[in-house]
Amino acid sequence: MTSLNATSDSVSTIDADALILGYDGDVTAHPQLPDEVRATIATAAAMLEPSAKVGTTVVLPGTDVNAKRVVVVGIGDGSEGDLRIAAGAASRACGKRPASVVVALPVADDAAASAVAEGALMGAYTFHDYKSDDALASYEGADWHIAGASDAALKRASILAAAVTGTRDLINTPPLDMFPASVAEAAQGYAQQFPVDVEVWDVERLAQEGFGGILGVGMGSSRLPRLVRIEWNPADAKSSVALVGKGITFDTGGISLKPPKGMETMKSDMSGAAAVLHIVLAAARAELPVKVTGWLCLAENMPSATAQRPSDVIRIYGGKTVEVMNTDAEGRLVMADGLVRAIEENPDVVLDIATLTGAQGVALGSRTSGVMGDDEVRAAVVAAADSVDEAFWPMPLPEYLRESLDSKVADLRNIGDPMGGMLSAGVFLKEFVGDTPWAHLDIARPAFNEGSPWGFTTSGATGASVRTMFRFLETRAGL
Structure with missing residues (x-):
């Protein structure tokens, strides 16, 4: 070792x-x-x-x-x-x-x-x-x-490096072996090693409790979806933070099928969930005095006779309805379920992490992630990123984009104005957070390096957002 x-x-x-x-x-x-x-x-x-x-x-x-x-x-x-x-x-x-x-x-x-x-x-x-x-x-x-x-410096470095490399391992594993149930099993395995609690929603429980987003996206695959809750809850917690991660273990686009070239790196569409899992574990290993609850929204987006169709209407956990105009805009559907459920527990702040839009890369390139949300939370994420030299750029959520999400048959639809697609995806997610302080991290391109290694970034999965979120948690702990 x-x-x-x-x-x-x-x-x-x-x-x-x-x-x-x-x-x-x-x-x-x-x-x-x-x-x-x-x-x-x-x-x-x-x-x-x-x-x-x-x-x-x-x-x-x-x-x-x-x-x-x-x-x-x-x-x-x-x-x-x-x-x-x-x-x-x-x-x-x-x-x-x-x-x-x-x-x-x-x-x-x-x-x-x-x-x-x-x-x-x-x-x-x-x-x-x-x-x-x-x-x-x-x-x-x-x-x-x-x-x-010093020993203290090396302990922190060891925790962070383990979180980043553990995230990379999950993402780099081929989708044949890394699917919703196997991610859930990995989380349960970690619960045997670290002082965290893990709870898993199987497909029957998801259906009983009304998680229409996760079910809708995952219904086209023979490998059924899961929702995983992982929690670090120390007795001396000074704050509570919920983290919601997009965990599409493979994304074909569903019925709105991607071109073949667009699928080659889609094992990385679970990068948000992988990061959330290891951020919670890092908080536990470091014994941070912050309650951290991670939500892994896991599904495989496949085309089949049982897959959801464009124009289907699904009901997100909590009751809002969404008209599915494009099945390749699936991440926001599973994230909506996760956000509503996470906020039900009244955290002080909620952040979601997702490889959500190709538009993120168009706007910011392959090394800079976007962060949207409430001004104060967004600024705190950027400050945390700056302190660990990870590139995050603050982006707006223009109110006028909300109109493009209006649906004639449902509360809203899952795609809006294609111009500013990263922003309209954030506007969609904002519909599910209410008054809870919130930020949305779109790490679509930085999460997976398709080119040569550079610096400490290897080819393949990068572990984007892990170091930033750990620093964010340290700040919440007053460290």
Whole structure:
């Protein structure tokens, strides 16, 4: 198993597969790196024309150190954000399946040390559960030694990295094996390991209690939908937060079928639910004094003889009716059920996390998520994101878009004006939150990286929103 350790030893004397050092125009000094060793490495590195640009790397043989190789990485301005990115990029230059890595980037305090450790663990992440290579399958990760870190910094980094990588694992698992019931089973399994309570609604209970959104979306699949409630409820809770996650384990678009190319990454349509699950677990592991209740709205959106049709009218939990104009606008239907049920428990604030609209990527690109909702909650989410260097951008919910959701036969319909589709989806969800303070996080494109790795972001699932939401919870706890 991957381990994270602090070290106070001279980093040049530790036996390791790799030693990571920083570069800001010169190989950076570190209290645990003898200056004569640093100078020798700097001279050798200069021959390879290193760059201070964050995340750029050059690799040297381990001369004058006990590590087999030295990875010199650009650290930009040396900020927490740049150090996190640098550690992530450097972690992928440490060779195939390293057993031990020493990281000696310049850190000024615990926050910077935690950022370095987070970046290293997240950048080194691989998903190889389906590889037949025996050596790869047996690899359990490296022992990471972080110079200059305290135990407290490493504990926080370990919790965050585990939450991000656990989220990635769920999303990266092929939909053949990751479907509503298996996600519910995974949540129940975590309840055996952590002090959280888990409750599962099967299809019969969903029908009895009137969860028309989740049932409508999931009725076309032979693998029936679920609703999962997972709760961390400490005795000293200072606040209560509800998190609602979109968990479409695979999205074909239903009867409103996507083109084949549009389906290739649709195992990622459960990213919101995966994130919510691991955010709650992280809160429990960190023993945050905040009650956190996660709601995983799980369905597989398939076309079949039993699938819902365009022009069907469904009844959302709580009674509102929705005319389904497009079955590929399904996420908002399951989320509506989850929001109404979550608010029934009177949380202080509710946030939903969803890969909701392609329009999000059109508006903000593949690395910046959108956040909408009440001004105060939206601002708090953006502040949390800024503090952990995750890109979230505040977006409006224009009142005029509500008219485009009017239906002639139901209370509203599930699609509105195609111009501003991210915003009209948020306006739809707003109909189901009442007066409860609320924000909606659309992570559609940032949740899954279809390109090459960059920084600590690997290809495939990214774990978008996890670090932001953990920081949001810490703030609610007064930390």
